[in-house]
Amino acid sequence: MRKILLLFVFVIQSFAALSIEESTWDNGDTLLKFLQRNSIPMSLYYELDKEDQELASDIAYNVKYQILKDENNNIEQVLIPISDDLQIHIYKDKNNQYTLTFTPVSYQKDDRILHLTVKNSAYQDVYEESGSSTLARAMVRAFKRSVNFRNIQKGDEITLYYEQKRRMGRLWGDITIKMASVEINKNIQEVFSYNDIFYDRNGKELENFLLIKPVNYTRISSPFSTARYHPILKRYRAHLGIDYAAPTGTPVKSAGKGTIIFVGTKGGYGNVVQIKHDAGYTTLYAHLSRFAKIKSGQKVNQGQIIAYVGSTGMSTGPHLHFGVYLNNKAINPTSVVKIAKSELKGKQKKEFENTIVQYEKTVQEALETHQPNPPREEEFENYIEF
Ligand SMILES: [Zn+2]
Structure with missing residues (x-):
């Protein structure tokens, strides 16, 4: 913890009395709600492009994040982890304006x-x-x-x-x-x-394989990555799932036997279903046009239709964003789902x-x-x- 404090102090070049609050991200919380609650301009979210808005929807439930406050309880900085490799960093720039960037986690x-x-x-x-x-x-x-x-x-x-x-x-x-x-x-x-x-x-x-692919797709429009440097945009981004392009209305099937733990909307992911499976795995299905007759707490079988492909939330066209999590952390779906020969x-x-x-x-x-x-x-x- 001392190291972080030193880092913070170094970054903001101030030796005023600072305090770090550590909190846990609640299920259903979103970056937008977080900004609003803390009186940080919501434009920070709205100015992100679609991919980054989607990424911001992937802040894991239960994840620990830090807020650095000054002596007057004003927020100086926020660090919210997205994956092993990437975190959201909110800080005040030279003009004392809040800024948001995705920065790599160093390890x-x-x-x-x-x-x-x-x-x-x-x-x-x-x-x-x-x-x-x-x-x-x-x-x-x-x-x-x-x-x-x-x-x-x-x-x-x-x-x-x-x-x-x-x-x-x-x-x-x-x-x-x-x-x-x-x-x-x-x-x-x-x-x-x-x-x-x-x-x-x-x-x-x-x-x-533990899981089956959840949709009949035409092509994979975006693969999985925990952080990669985009040479044209000159910044880091990640994609914590696989995007399967498929027409609106294509049935989405549960990748495995499990229990539905979430049906609703989740920020940039639009309409979302989350399913809990054995051995600490959960799966996430996003941008859905509509849900099948399912509700939270219900048990589903592998291959059971749970929803339909759509383009809700931050999406450029109809596709299924499919995420696989092991103990609350996004893993590459190709390691557990047969994606291609x-x-x-x-x-x-x-x-x-x-x-x-x-x-x-x-x-x-x-x-x-x-x-x-x-x-x-x-x-x-x-x-x-x-
Ligand atoms: Zn996606």
Whole structure:
């Protein structure tokens, strides 16, 4: 917290008595309501382009955000996280006017290898060794398609090679597993990730997806990204879902079995349905023209029609914006939904093969030299926080 204060102080170059309030984003709250409630000009929202208004609708329920106030209780700055990589920053400019920008969250990334012999259960042991429930869940996601967890027993070996983000001395955000192997009764199962999709060593995609695609679409009009620099607009933006172009009125189906947790409007997303599934997953369907006969609390089956494609909210044309969240955090839907045939061929296959050779070499060296596991570290309690 001290670091943030110093950062704030540095930015505004003032040493007046400042205070930081940390709050939790309520379900149903919107950026527009937030601005209004805090007497910040709503033009900050209205002047955003459509994509950014949509992005601003993705402030996650329960996310922690900070408000910096001066001694007279006036808001100096606000930081609201959008994803692991991007945050909304509201501050007063040189002319004392409020300004809103999307700025990257700064963090470090390092590659780590964790190796252990199962004592209790794979999930529990990985969690206890690393301190990270995110890592334990990432392992489950990686193996989901190829390993029956019930077959993992005491004495089996697990090796995870992954990219860990760290921020202010703590584990931050989601984890990318590069390679995972589990030796069950001397039988080795391995998975390798490439462009967010898991493959076996022959480059064959591991099937058995958790979710199905929610609409028959004509094309994907916008893919998923947590933050990328737009070279023409010269700023950062993100797209926390997949846009499927489809005519107005096309049925939208639940990507999985679950319970409806929200039916209504959500800022730039227009008409929205949210569904809670097993294992911490939720899905979001936005810009809908209308809803099927559904209500909050109702159980739905995979493939059940829940709504119809539209262009409500901030939308340039009829499409379904489909978001997948794991524990309240947007993840790339391609990691859990079969989006398109993914068969590695030609150049991609070659690149995949080179990648896994590198991964295996790194892991093998670590194991042979008995490289210790990464230190057990504290995780940001709510995946996003300052
Ligand atoms: Zn979208």
